[in-house]
Amino acid sequence: QVQLVQSGAEVKMPQSSVNVSCKTFGGTLGTRGISWVRQAPGQGLEWMGGIIPIIGSTNYAQSFQDRVTMTLDESTNTAYMELTSLTSDDTAVYYCVRVRDLLRTWGPFDIWGQGTMVTVSS
């Protein structure tokens, strides 16, 4: 049973950056993409973008295009999401998710990490 395990909670200053990791246990990603979804406190879900293993192709949501970088270390089955120029609006739980469909960053998300709380505060 594949599991996604994320790094711990972070508290960041405004204008700084955060890097969240997501390690796959119980299997490999193969050709299934990893996407990132965030959820502000009490709010809904927002897709940020994703990356496809092997080919390394990324797709970013337009609202994050200039501030997000998603990478994969296939030797350790770990995905990373870096978000820069943080503001209080970036305070949220960040989830890594596995895409059900092969070779896509979009699709139904069939496996979710436990979430990483990122708090941006001075």
Next chain:
Amino acid sequence: EIVLTQSPSTLPLSPGEGATLSCRASQNLGNNYLAWYQQKPGQAPRLLIHGASRRATDIPDRFSGSGSGTDFTLTISRLEPEDFAVYYCQHYGSSSRLIFGGGTKVDIK
């Protein structure tokens, strides 16, 4: 830009009752790339339905999805205590068309 509108925002029901949740798209989704998720407090969402009507792995058959075009429905035939949660629909047409609805909270009446 496609918008997904879920209704109602809150649905107060009792265990054993049936639930009907609506997800309406502002444009025809064409390919029925529509999923439903369940989220309980403090937990990550869980995939219930994909392709508008296909149950995900290990999802009980009291959950069913239907619809096409612009109107989609998640039906829970008989609510179990563990079904009280927030439900989100999602369209995943492409990397530029991946959006979530605002959610419906199924509450205990």
